[in-house]
Amino acid sequence: MFGRILWKLLRGNRGRLAVALVAVISGAAVVSALLTIEFDISRKLTQEFRLLGPNIVVSGKNIDESVDPHSIQALNANVIPARLSPDSPFTGSSGASVAASAPFYFAVVRVSGTAVIAAGTWLDQLPKLNPTWRIAGNWISSRDDEQQCLIGRKVAQQFEIAPGGEITLNYTRDQARFRVAGVIDSGAAEDNQVFLDLPAAWKLTDNQGFMTLWQLNVDGTGPSIGNYASRLAAALPEYDVHPVRAVTEAEGNLLGRTRLLIVSMVVLILVLTALCVLATMAALAMERRADVGLMKALGGTISRIVGLFVAEVGVLGAVGGLLGCIAGMALAQWMGRRVFGTSITQRWEVFPLTIAMMIGVAMAGALPLRRLGDVRPAVILRGE
Amino acid sequence: MTEWLVQIEDLRKEFGNVRALDGVSFDVRAGEWIAIMGPSGSGKTTLINILGGLDMPTSGRAIVDGTDVARLDENGLARFRSEKIGFIFQQFHLVPYLTAIENVMLAQYFHSTTDEAEAREALGRVGLTDRVEHLPGQLSGGEQQRVAVARALINHPKLILADEPTGNLDETNEGIVLKLLRELHVEGHTILMVTHAASIGQMADRRIELAHGRLAAEPSVRRR
Numbered sequence: 322m323f324g325r326i327l328w329k330l331l332r333g334n335r336g337r338l339a340v341a342l343v344a345v346i347s348g349a350a351v352v353s354a355l356l357t358i359e360f361d362i363s364r365k366l367t368q369e370f371r372l373l374g375p376n377i378v379v380s381g382k383n384i385d386e387s388v389d390p391h392s393i394q395a396l397n398a399n400v401i402p403a404r405l406s407p408d409s410p411f412t413g414s415s416g417a418s419v420a421a422s423a424p425f426y427f428a429v430v431r432v433s434g435t436a437v438i439a440a441g442t443w444l445d446q447l448p449k450l451n452p453t454w455r456i457a458g459n460w461i462s463s464r465d466d467e468q469q470c471l472i473g474r475k476v477a478q479q480f481e482i483a484p485g486g487e488i489t490l491n492y493t494r495d496q497a498r499f500r501v502a503g504v505i506d507s508g509a510a511e512d513n514q515v516f517l518d519l520p521a522a523w524k525l526t527d528n529q530g531f532m533t534l535w536q537l538n539v540d541g542t543g544p545s546i547g548n549y550a551s552r553l554a555a556a557l558p559e560y561d562v563h564p565v566r567a568v569t570e571a572e573g574n575l576l577g578r579t580r581l582l583i584v585s586m587v588v589l590i591l592v593l594t595a596l597c598v599l600a601t602m603a604a605l606a607m608e609r610r611a612d613v614g615l616m617k618a619l620g621g622t623i624s625r626i627v628g629l630f631v632a633e634v635g636v637l638g639a640v641g642g643l644l645g646c647i648a649g650m651a652l653a654q655w656m657g658r659r660v661f662g663t664s665i666t667q668r669w670e671v672f673p674l675t676i677a678m679m680i681g682v683a684m685a686g687a688l689p690l691r692r693l694g695d696v697r698p699a700v701i702l703r704g705e
Numbered sequence: 706m707t708e709w710l711v712q713i714e715d716l717r718k719e720f721g722n723v724r725a726l727d728g729v730s731f732d733v734r735a736g737e738w739i740a741i742m743g744p745s746g747s748g749k750t751t752l753i754n755i756l757g758g759l760d761m762p763t764s765g766r767a768i769v770d771g772t773d774v775a776r777l778d779e780n781g782l783a784r785f786r787s788e789k790i791g792f793i794f795q796q797f798h799l800v801p802y803l804t805a806i807e808n809v810m811l812a813q814y815f816h817s818t819t820d821e822a823e824a825r826e827a828l829g830r831v832g833l834t835d836r837v838e839h840l841p842g843q844l845s846g847g848e849q850q851r852v853a854v855a856r857a858l859i860n861h862p863k864l865i866l867a868d869e870p871t872g873n874l875d876e877t878n879e880g881i882v883l884k885l886l887r888e889l890h891v892e893g894h895t896i897l898m899v900t901h902a903a904s905i906g907q908m909a910d911r912r913i914e915l916a917h918g919r920l921a922a923e924p925s926v927r928r929r
Contacts, residue, residue, distance in 0.1 A: 322810055322819040326803070333802030615798045618759055619856075620787020620815040622780055699759040702794060703750070 323629070330633050334605060338633075341601040341686070342641050345679050348594030349645020352587050353675040354652035359583045360668040361657075362576065374451045375536035376565045377550050379557065421449030422537040426519060428526045431491040432480055438514045439490060441522025444471065450538050451507065458484025458503030467521040470499040473512035477504040490515065490525060497525045591682050598686025602634070606689040613693045614701025623694045630690045638683030642676035649675065710735040710863060710895050711756065716765035718751050718918075725751040726762070727918035733897065735863075738890045740909035741899045747915040749899040750868055756897065757790045757866045758782040770863045787816040791857030795869035797849040799841040805852045806837040809859050816860040827855040831885060847878025854885050858894075865889065867898040871905065883908065 331338060423446035430439045444461040448454065461469050472488060482488055482501055489498045499521075505511060523529045539546050547564055554562035609630070616626045650667055657665030711733035718726040726748045733739055741749050754760040755767050758774050767774045770789055777785055792798075799808045809824040828837050831851035841849050850870065857865055867886065871879040883905065890896055898909065906912045914921040 322807075322814040325807060326811070326814070329802045329807065611798075612800055615800065616811070616815065617783065618757070618786060618792055618798075619812045620783050620785075620790075620860075622783040622815075625815065697760075699754045702754075702759065702796075702798060 323632070326629055327632050327636070330629065331636065334608075337601055337605050337608075338637060341598045341637055341683070344594050344597035344601075345638060345641025345683060346645040346648065348590050348597075348682065349642045349675050349679045350648035350652055351590050352678060353646045353649030353671050354656055355583045355587055355590075356671045356674060357649065357653040357665055357668050358656060358660075359580060360671065361665050362579055362583075374453070374565075375538050376546055377537040377539055377553070377562065378534055378565065379537070379553070379560050379562050380534040381560060420538045420540050421446050422535065423447070423450055424519060424532045424535050426522050426528070426531050427533045428492065428522060428528070430515070430525065432476070432488060432515075435479070437476060437490075439492075439517055439522055439525070440511075440514050441517050441519040444469075444516060444518055447471065447505075447516065450536055451511075453508075454511075455506045456503040457506070458501070461502050465518065465520075467518045467524075468500055469502040470518075470521075471503050471505050471516040472501050473514050474504055474506045475512040476515060477501075488515065490517075492526050495525055495527065497521065591678060594679070595682045595686040598634075598637075598683050599689065602687045603689040606692055609690075609693060610696050611701055613696045614698040617696065617698040618702060627690065627694055630693065631684070631687065634683045634687040634690070635680055638680035639676055641683070642679030643672075645679065646672045646675050708735045709733065710737075710770055711897070712766070712768040713752075713756075714766040714768075716752070716755065716767055717763045718748070718755060718760070719763045724918050726755075726765075728765070729915070729918070729920050730765075731913060731920065733895060735895050736890075736893045737911065738886075738896045738909045739898065740906035740912045741897060741915065742901070742903070742906050742912055743915035743921065747921075748918040749915055751918075752915070753866050753868050753897065753899055756864070757792060758785045783815075787812070787860060789863045791860070791862035791865045793850070793853050793857050793865065793867040793870045795872040797841070797846070797853050797873070799849055799852055799856075801841050804838050804840055805833060805844065805848075805855075808841070808852055809856045812856045812859050824855075824859060827859050828852065830858075831855045832881070845878070847874050847881055850874060850878065850882050851885070854882065858889070863895065865894055865896045867896060869899055869901070872901070 423443040426441040428439050428441070429436050431437065443464050444466065445464045448456075448460050456471070461471060470488065472482060476488075477483065480488065482504075484501055484503050486501050487498055488501055489496060499515075499517065505516070517525075523531065539549055550562050550564040554560075613626055617623075649671070653665045653667070709732045713732065714730050716726050716729045717724070729748070729752065741752060743749050751760065755762050755774065756769060758777065762775050765775075769785075772785060772789070774782070774785065786792075799805075800811060803811060805828060806821065806824050809827055810819045810821065813819040813824060825834075825837055828834065828851075831854050833848060833851055833855070836844060836848060839848075841852070844852065850873075854870075857867075865886075870886070871882050874882060886896060886898070887908065896909075898905075900906055
C-alpha cells in the first residue's frame, strides 16, 4: 500500500512535482558534469602540460642549468647512464611515468660560415618530447639514422633549405652533409637549431660519448612530477636533477584554482536547486494539509504520514539525479571538447555521488513538509 | 451489569474565551445508537472530536472503551483512532487521488496491514462493487459517503462517530446511508451521530440535546 499511495502522490501532484523535477535534473546535470570534469581534470591538465615539452632536465653538476651554447664547451663528458631510459624502473612510480626521454649533446657548428647550434639526440624521441612542435616534411623514426637531420624553421629560412634538401655542417676542419627530412617549427629557440643523430654529432665534433643534458617528459600532476624528480635525484646523486618548475607550478596553480571554481559552482548549484525544491514543496505542503488532517484522523502517525512525503521527495531526488547524470554525461563531453579540445572520460562514481547529493538536496528542500506534522485534524476537518 | 463503552464526566472545552463544552456528562452503553442534537455552535462537533481523539478537552474526562482520551500522547491518539474509532464526516473527506478501494485500504494501512479482498468486500456491502476503482471525483455524493462508511467499518471499530452523515446528501442517498447505519446498529455497533434533523434523530435509541455547550435534555429513549 505504501508504494501504491506513493505512486498516487507522485501522479496526483505531477504538475507541481514536474517543476521540482526539472530543477533537480538541471542541477544534477551541471553537478555531474562538473564532478566528471573535476575527477578527470588532473589527467587532462597533465596531458595539456605535457604538450609544453620536457618537464625534467638532468645535467652534470658543474654546469649552468641553462642550455647556453657558449657554456656547453665547458661541460664534462659525463655520460648519463641507461638508467634514465624510458624502460627505467623509476618510470611509473609516484603516480608519474616517463612519456619520452632523450639525451642531448650541443655543439656550435658552422653552415656556410655562420654559427649554428647542432643538437645530437635520439631523433625518434623529439615528437614525443615536444608534442606541440609542428613539422614540414617528415619526422625521423629511426634512432640510428646518421644520414638525415631535422632543422629549425629559422635555419631553413636563413639558408633557404626545404625538406628533401641538404645541409652541410662544418666543425673546425671536419665536415658532414645531411639530408633534411623535415623543418621544425617550435616557436622557440629550437627554430635556430639543427637536430642530428647523436653518434653523428659526436663523430663530427670528435667528442665521443659527451652529453650536455638529458630531457624527460614525465606524465603526472605537479606534485607527482616533483616527487619523481626527487626520487631520481636520490638515485643519481652525481647529477643535477631539476623539474621545470614553471610548468609544474603553473599546473598545480591552475589545478587548484579550477578545483576551487568547480567546488564553488557545485555548492552554488546545490543551494539553488534546494531553493527551487523548497518553493515547490512549500506550496505542496499547503495543499496537502487537508490530506494530512484526514490521514491523522484515520489513525496515521506523524512518522508514517511524513514518511510517505519523504519517500516522495526521495524518489524525486533519485529520479532527477539519475536523469540529470545522463544529461550530465553529454554536458561533460561538450564542456571537455570546448575547454580541453578532447573527450572527457566518464567517471561512473559520479552517478551515485550525484544521486546521493540530489536526494540530500531534495530532502533539504522538503523541509516545509515538516510543518505537516503540526497539522491538527480537528481544525482541518472543520474546513479551516 | 451495564457495559459502558463511553463515559463522559464534566467535559469542558474552551477556545480562547469561547466555551464550546461546559460540563457535559453522560454515558453510552455498548451497542447504543445515540443522536446528538442541537443548534449550530452548541458543541456537538466539538464533543464528537474529543471522543474521537481529534481534539483535547480543557478539563473533564472522556473515556472510550476504558481509555481516557485526554491522557494519550500524539502516537497514542493515532493508535486509538485507528483501532477504536470509525469516522463518518459530513464532507465525506476522501483522499481525492486515491480510488474508492484505496481510500478504504488507507484506513487499513494506518491500522496494521492492508487486505484488498476485505476492502472490496466492505465496498460491496455498501453497494459499490462496481465502483471500487473510481476516484472520488467520479462518484456521486451518496457514493462517496458510502465509501466513507466502508472506510469507517474496515477496522472493526468499537465506536462509530458520524458528524452529520447525511447533511450533504439528497433524499435518496440519505435513505441509503441511514439504512446502512440502521444495519450497523442492528449488528451491535455503537454509534454516536450528530444531526440537526429531528426525523433522523428519531431513529436513534437516545437523543442527547446540547445548547450552549451544556446538556439541554435527554428527552427520549426509544426501544429497539
